[in-house]
Amino acid sequence: xxxxxxxxxxxxxxxxxxxxxxxxGMQYFFGVVIPYLAMALFLGGFCYRIISxxxxxxPFKIPTTCGQGYSLPWIKQDKxxxxxxxxxxxxxxxxxxxxxxxxxxxxxxxxxDGPKLTxxxxxxxxxxxxxxxxxxxxxxxxxxxxxxxxxxxLVSFVEVGDSLLQIGAPTMYMTDVTLVLGLLFLFGRRLVxxxxxxxxxxxxxxxxxxxxxxxxxxxxxxxxxxxxVDINAIKQLAVGLVTLHPTITAEISALFYxxxxxxxALLAYFPFSKLMHMGxxxxxxxxxxxxDTRMKRHVNPWNPTIKPHSYAGYEDEFRADMVEQGIPVEKxxxxxxxx
Amino acid sequence: xxxxxxxxPGLIIFVLFITIPIxxxxxxxxxxxxxxxPKDAKNCVLPVEDIRANHMQLLNTWRDEVLRDGERGSFExxxxxxxxxxxxxxxxxxxxxxKFCDTCHDYASVKPYCWDCHIAPVE
Numbered sequence: 001x002x003x004x005x006x007x008x009x010x011x012x013x014x015x016x017x018x019x020x021x022x023x024x025g026m027q028y029f030f031g032v033v034i035p036y037l038a039m040a041l042f043l044g045g046f047c048y049r050i051i052s053x054x055x056x057x058x059p060f061k062i063p064t065t066c067g068q069g070y071s072l073p074w075i076k077q078d079k080x081x082x083x084x085x086x087x088x089x090x091x092x093x094x095x096x097x098x099x100x101x102x103x104x105x106x107x108x109x110x111x112x113d114g115p116k117l118t119x120x121x122x123x124x125x126x127x128x129x130x131x132x133x134x135x136x137x138x139x140x141x142x143x144x145x146x147x148x149x150x151x152x153x154l155v156s157f158v159e160v161g162d163s164l165l166q167i168g169a170p171t172m173y174m175t176d177v178t179l180v181l182g183l184l185f186l187f188g189r190r191l192v193x194x195x196x197x198x199x200x201x202x203x204x205x206x207x208x209x210x211x212x213x214x215x216x217x218x219x220x221x222x223x224x225x226x227x228x229v230d231i232n233a234i235k236q237l238a239v240g241l242v243t244l245h246p247t248i249t250a251e252i253s254a255l256f257y258x259x260x261x262x263x264x265a266l267l268a269y270f271p272f273s274k275l276m277h278m279g280x281x282x283x284x285x286x287x288x289x290x291x292d293t294r295m296k297r298h299v300n301p302w303n304p305t306i307k308p309h310s311y312a313g314y315e316d317e318f319r320a321d322m323v324e325q326g327i328p329v330e331k332x333x334x335x336x337x338x339x
Numbered sequence: 340x341x342x343x344x345x346x347x348p349g350l351i352i353f354v355l356f357i358t359i360p361i362x363x364x365x366x367x368x369x370x371x372x373x374x375x376x377p378k379d380a381k382n383c384v385l386p387v388e389d390i391r392a393n394h395m396q397l398l399n400t401w402r403d404e405v406l407r408d409g410e411r412g413s414f415e416x417x418x419x420x421x422x423x424x425x426x427x428x429x430x431x432x433x434x435x436x437x438k439f440c441d442t443c444h445d446y447a448s449v450k451p452y453c454w455d456c457h458i459a460p461v462e
Contacts, residue, residue: 043357047350054346147360149369151448159448166452169399226392231447236371242360243368282349301341 003191006206010213010262017261018254030257031237032246038264045271046279053283057301063289066105070291082291089290097281100130125189132182135175136211138162142173146231146238168223176219183212207275210266217259228253372442377432384416384428395451398425426457437462 020026067081080101083089095101103126107119142162144155163171187208190200221229233250240246270276282288315322315329322329340346355362383390385397401423404410413420421428433439436459444451 043354047354050346050350051340054340054342057341144360145448148363149446152363156448156450160450169395169451170449226396227388229392231449232371232443235447236368239360239364240368243364244361245368247368249371279353283346 002200002202003205003209006202006209009206010209013210013262013265014213014217014258017258021254021257027248027252027257030261031248031252032241034261034264035241038267042267042270045268046276049271049276050279050283053280058285058289059300059302061289061291061293061298062285063291064286065291084290084292084295086290089288093282093288096287100126100133103129124185128182128185131178132186135179135182138175139173139179142175146235147242149235149239170222172223176215180212180215180219183208183215187212203273207266207269207273210262210269214259214262214266217255217262221253221255221259225253225255229256372446374440374442375435375438377434380432382417383432384414384421398429398453401425425453430460434460435462436460 017030021030063083065082067078068076069082070077070084077084079088080092080095083092092101104123106122106125108122110118110120112118138158141155141158145151145159148155162173162175165172165174187205190196190204190208228251230250230252233248233252234256236247236249237252266275270278312330315331319329319331319333323333385393390397404412405423411423413422415421430436436454440451443449
């Protein structure tokens with residue numbers, strides 16, 4: 001099964017961290033060496049992927065348009081669906097990146113008896129997709145309280161907002177709930193929807209399981225298995241990591257190392273996976289090009305340089321052969337001079 | 340490389356953004372908080388590891404039992420009776436909010452809402 005292997009891989013990662021950290025001295029390996037390696041892979045790999053994309057030529061102007069293109073003055077142009085200039089493209093990209101606009105147009109095709117084919121708007125993917133992504137963003141911002149000393153206002157503001165419901169102690173975070181809900185939907189649709197299930201691969205399931213593992217270990221650490229989760233020791237390690245003077249001052253729970261190891265796996269895996277849509281969304285030529293093929297000439301960057309060769313030049317080159325073969329020429333051969 | 344005028348600045352902004360924690364801390368890891376412990380008391384209501392990890396859950400349970408269920412029972416510790424109370428039990432030994440509670444809470448940006456209802460000791 002396509003999801004058995006990725007699930008086993010995530011379970012193996014958790015076990016590696018849980019067991020590995022029991023070996024004396026390995027706390028430094030899991031707490032310092034692995035995070036630095038993972039961050040180096042993330043940043044290096046991310047830049048490598050972006051630059052390799054930037055080096056790929058785009059032979060044709062290929063924006064996807066799904067609205068009325070720029071035309072005669074009395075025909076109303078759809079500026080977002082068929083942008084013709086940079087500002088319209090920027091507006092389109094902004095809505096795509098921040099509001100996932102193309103998912104908003106998602107439809108579901110169903111065949112009824114007859115046969116009768118219907119298309120119906122289906123916004124669930126948009127809803128849970130946006131829920132998941134923004135929750136993840138807030139979770140990352142919230143975690144900055146462990147990396148920044150003193151904690152900036154924005155971070156504590158996000159945290160207070162996130163725990164606004166004041167449920168329990170430590171207070172429940174709303175984004176923890178929405179992140180897991182989003183993940184469960186994104187996983188569930190790959191199981192339930194036959195079309196999506198058919199095209200889902202191991203590398204679709206793996207990041208879902210991995211992020212689910214990260215969320216689960218984090219939630220367990222904060223709310224349930226709190227023993228030895230010394231937040232001050234963890235913050236000292238985190239601040240130490242980003243100031244390049246890492247220290248592990250106390251015994252920290254193995255669950256923390258499992259959480260950290262899964263995050264490191266996610267960072268290291270990120271540039272080489274489908275998660276690169278984070279950078280790729282900016283690089284997509286079907287989104288970031290203007291639909292202005294009739295206004296500006298798009299030159300294929302890999303076109304060879306071909307010098308113009310007119311018919312007159314051609315005839316000049318081959319005139320003698322043409323006359324010899326009896327092909328009519330526009331300009332006769334120069335009269336032979338008598339010897 | 341195509342569009343390098345847009346892509347290279349974009350990448351530089353991305354890398355600077357991701358490495359904000361490095362620039363923000365100025366390479367200084369700072370000191371860990373040192374909460375001031377009471378001098379005369381020897382035991383807390385729970386062993387030190389448990390109270391450090393679970394004090395907020397204990398206080399939350401006390402709050403629910405006392406205020407919502409009206410169970411103002413007391414518990415015994417070293418032959419003395421104590422109330423389930425932040426102000427009368429915890430703050431009896433840990434007299435200073437600033438020198439005890441706030442040291443760790445400020446460091447880790449934890450904002451407990453105890454003081455929404457309780458009046459903090461004047462310091």
